[in-house]
Amino acid sequence: MLHDIGINAFHSKPGGNTVRKIVILALAMLLPAGAFADANKGKMLYDAWCAQCHGYEGDGKGYASGNYTLPQPRDFTKGTYKFRTTPSGEPPTDEDIVRSTQKGNPGTSMPPWTRFSDEEVRSIVEYIKSFDEETFELQGKAFQIGKAPSPSDALIKQGMEIFEKAKCWECHGRAGRGNGEKGWQSDFKNDGGTRAWPTDLTHNWEYRNFPAVEDIYRSITSGFDGTPMASFQTSYSEQDRWALSHYVKSLQVTRKTGSALTAKKVDTIPAVSDKKQWEAVAYIDLPLSGQLIFEPRQFIPVVTNIRVRSLYTDAEVSILLEWTDKRPNKGSDGHPADAVRLQFPVQLSSGAEKPYFYLGDSAHPVNLWYWRASDDQAVEFNASGQKENAMVTQEQNNIRVESEYSDGLYRILLRRPLATGDKNDITFVPDTFIPLSVTVYDGEHDEQADRAAISAWYHVMLEPPAPLKVYVLPPAAAFACIGASLFIRKKLKKLKT
Known part of the structure; x- marks a missing residue:
């Protein structure tokens, strides 16, 4: 009602007429001045901060909706709210809408609006409710949640x-x-x-x-x-x-973020199917965001995280990539194939300098390992900046791949010799921080080319093998102690005699 009275008393609506407007205005004169202030404040804040997505009419058709938001913004005119403490079919309480406004909705384009005071949020809520006053004529009654039982x-x-x-x-x-x-x-x-x-x-x-x-x-x-x-x-x-x-x-997994991954040295790299061995290997989770620099941009990537593990031997390095995909796609149904791409600098810098984070640059080319679900093959590329035909296929491919998709999880194991002798390849040297980044393509959502989910630069370091003295000195010291002990005991026995 405040929306009609305080703001749009003279705004034409279906079925509206002059008499109705005069009656509304007369009723408005009986309300305290603060009612206008609250309604006006809610509208001003909504128009400034909410309408870009939810629309000035509250219909979810703001100019940022469509390809820029996930999911589509809430249509407040329909009175249907997902996140409530009320039974299904009942409107949310004010506190429900306040919670969504202040905390946002993780995994969506709705951020937490911490910039607003509690009073400002409540004025926005009152204005939002005015888009469908009929729904809120019935006051939703919150159910009691109570104290959660201890897990067992x-x-x-x-x-x-x-x-x-x-x-x-x-x-x-x-x-x-x-x-x-x-x-x-x-x-x-x-x-x-x-x-x-x-x-x-x-x-x-x-x-x-x-x-x-x-x-x-x-x-x-x-x-x-x-x-x-x-x-x-x-x-x-x-x-x-x-x-x-x-x-x-x-069922929730522990997300372990960090800036560097340590690869341990082993005698033999386990197969991708050997889950038990790989689960014991250290990992880091790389958060992914949409590629927004170049067209076509990806504002709402579906894959938001990729887990990375690594092991190496005297001869080769292996990197295991794991991410969830709700529907695998090999590119045979009109959508592009799922894919993943690892990126390394061709040459390591002596300092902190790295190539441009997306496909490198002319002064700092990158080495790319690219796996595609369409043929389950991995190919090596080089790139020196985002441009037409940016990725150049290498004549010699040194990547071996093992792949697996099961229960919504991709597991892709990429293996390559530590050094290939090719000047266009990264050389893996133990005890050195090597920059690494990842690009993931979800074919079901038409991701390909520059439309993808990408990570920032991280690092992988091949843990140096323990020096020989680590294995030699402790046993030698133990034998020396035993020998000294026997010698002292022999001397003491001789003295007693």
Whole structure:
């Protein structure tokens, strides 16, 4: 109502007339002055900071929507809200909208708006509600979440059984990576007709309604109205929902970020299928963002993280790349093939200088290892800057590859001799920080060429083998001690005699 009274009393609306406007204005004169200030403040803040995505009419059609946001911005005129503490079908509470505004929604284009005071956020919320006053005539009643039970093996097992019984795997996949076959279907959509993709439950940084066990319980209980994610409030007991929440929480992986990866020396590099051995190898996770410098830009990359591990022998180096992909693509269905590209400088700098982070530059060329799902082959390229036909194929290819896709996870093992004798190849030297970056292409989302997810520069260092004295000195010292002990005992025995 404040929207009509304080701001748009004379704005034409379907069915509006002069008498209605006069009545509204007369009623407005009876309201305290602060009511106008709050409504006007909410509109001013919304128009300045929210309308670019959500639209000036609240219809989700701001100029930044479309190809620049993931997912499409909320259409406030429909009164459908995903993130609530109210039962399915009921409007959210003010606190629900405040929470989404202040904290944002991870894994989406909605950032946390920490610049606003609590009062300013609430004025924005009041203005947002004015886009669909009919929905908010009914006040949503929040359900009580209570205190989460402590996790236990028995509780998590119970949750796993519910995950199976409720067929959560049909959308989220058996391992929870969002690769369930139901989520692949073209009719898996939100109410507005936009394509929906199940959440990757292993990536806690992508939980749009937050990843704590209480947040998961809230999501399971309320459901996400307007999406294929239904409410479990009436179909499962409170105990069952807590158990399921703890099981989902147990699927989350630990994201280990850092600036450098250490590769240990081994006698033999394990095969990509030897998961047990590779799981014992140290890793770092590289966050990925869209390539925004050159056309065609990628504003909303799907792959947000790639895990990197490395081992080496006397003869070769190996790098294992792991990332989740909800639907593998070999380029045979009208979409480009999935692919991944490793980038190294051709020559190492004596200082901190590195090539330009994307395809190098004319003074600092890069060595590229490029794997494609279409033929399951890896090819070596060189590049010296982003330009037409930037990547030049090497005449000699020294890369060997092993690949695996299972339960929504790609695992690509690339191997190459430490030194090839080719001046266009990076040479791997132990105890040296070697810059490394990664580019990932998700074919299902039409990523190819410069449209991709990319990382910044990181480093890999081949851990130097332990010097010979590490193995020789301790045994020698031990034998010396034993010998000295025997000599002293012999002398003492002789003296006693």
